[in-house]
Amino acid sequence: MRLSPDEMIFWQxxxxxLNGTIVFTWALMVVLAVGSKLITRKLxxxxxxxxxxxxxxxxxxxxxxxxxxxxxxxxxxxxxxxGTLFLFVALASLCTIxxxxxxxxxxxxxxxxxxxxxxxAVPFFGIKEQGLGGYLxxxxxxxxxxxxxxxxSELSRxxxxxxxxxxxxxxxxxxxxxxxxxxxxxxxxxxSVLGLLTGMVQAYIxxxxxxxxxxxxxxxxxxxxxxxxxx
Amino acid sequence: xxxxxxxxxxxxxxxxxxxxxxSIGPALGEGRAVATALSSLAQQPDSATTITRTLFVGLAMIxxxxxxxxxxxxxxxxxxxxxxxxxxQAAGK
Numbered sequence: 001m002r003l004s005p006d007e008m009i010f011w012q013x014x015x016x017x018l019n020g021t022i023v024f025t026w027a028l029m030v031v032l033a034v035g036s037k038l039i040t041r042k043l044x045x046x047x048x049x050x051x052x053x054x055x056x057x058x059x060x061x062x063x064x065x066x067x068x069x070x071x072x073x074x075x076x077x078x079x080x081x082x083g084t085l086f087l088f089v090a091l092a093s094l095c096t097i098x099x100x101x102x103x104x105x106x107x108x109x110x111x112x113x114x115x116x117x118x119x120x121a122v123p124f125f126g127i128k129e130q131g132l133g134g135y136l137x138x139x140x141x142x143x144x145x146x147x148x149x150x151x152x153s154e155l156s157r158x159x160x161x162x163x164x165x166x167x168x169x170x171x172x173x174x175x176x177x178x179x180x181x182x183x184x185x186x187x188x189x190x191x192s193v194l195g196l197l198t199g200m201v202q203a204y205i206x207x208x209x210x211x212x213x214x215x216x217x218x219x220x221x222x223x224x225x226x227x228x229x230x231x
Numbered sequence: 232x233x234x235x236x237x238x239x240x241x242x243x244x245x246x247x248x249x250x251x252x253x254s255i256g257p258a259l260g261e262g263r264a265v266a267t268a269l270s271s272l273a274q275q276p277d278s279a280t281t282i283t284r285t286l287f288v289g290l291a292m293i294x295x296x297x298x299x300x301x302x303x304x305x306x307x308x309x310x311x312x313x314x315x316x317x318x319x320q321a322a323g324k
Contacts, residue, residue, distance in 0.1 A: 066284075069280075069281070069284070160292075160295050163295070163298060163299060163302060164291065164294070164295045164298055166302070167295075167298030167299070167301055167302050168294075168298065170305075171298075171301060174305075201287065201291075202291070204287065205287065205288065205291040208284070208287075208288055209288065209291070212288070
């Protein structure tokens with residue numbers, strides 16, 4: 001009973017193990033990076049647009065609108081980070097259709113790494129928005145007594161992000177594996193469709209939660225007048 | 232009853248109880264959340280996107296509790312440190 005793609009070893013050299021998690025993560029990275037590079041080689045702003053460019057435009061404007069709805073006022077600053085999170089997790093769970101593929105997010109290492117990225121990104125964007133003093137002051141926001149609780153809530157949010165994604169992905173693949181040994185054909189297909197649905201929902205949840213945490217860190221304490229951005 | 236049997240019994244029973252009791256609370260909570268979301272959708276269909284998004288975020292947070300219980304139960308069954316330790320001891324003897 002394989003608990004995670006960590007245990008699929010493809011190649012080993014002393015201490016350095018090339019396991020399933022690393023290989024599938026690299027494959028996803030190659031698909032995303034090379035695919036986007038190929039599509040954006042000749043961008044057109046006229047009326048004639050290629051199919052792939054339209055697809056990318058749908059994805060990018062959709063994510064931008066979601067980021068704006070959460071409350072971040074300049075989505076172009078955050079879409080690099082948040083869009084990457086969403087696309088990586090979504091593609092990781094979408095590719096479970098391919099036989100022989102195990103989602104790398106089914107390993108606690110990958111989800112912990114993603115959650116640590118969010119943990120670093122929240123103070124980064126907070127300090128960029130409000131300066132070091134302003135951001136640190138938000139930790140003692142209601143009173144100084146709340147300081148340990150704010151720090152604990154930061155750490156537990158990160159842990160919750162990692163475990164939530166890991167638990168959902170791992171349970172999907174494990175239920176599929178168990179069912180394949182019991183019932184042959186129809187039930188595992190239904191469960192894999194359910195696994196796809198939960199994978200996409202979890203990708204959305206992960207990036208929306210990251211956006212909400214960043215929004216709460218960059219929330220302006222004193223309102224500064226800013227002209228409405230006309231689209 | 233020697234310690235190997237005791238560890239096995241405790242792990243299995245606890246794993247079953249963890250996931251059984253741990254999924255009651257989140258299920259009830261999610262049911263209430265969806266019910267309230269549906270009634271507010273019926274009252275204000277225009278803000279459907281906001282309500283749906285907030286519903287999904289809330290459901291994910293509630294679901295995490297069940298996921299934590301599931302992870303503990305999986306650890307007890309598949310990656311149990313006490314079981315590994317006692318088996319290593321028994322194999323070494």
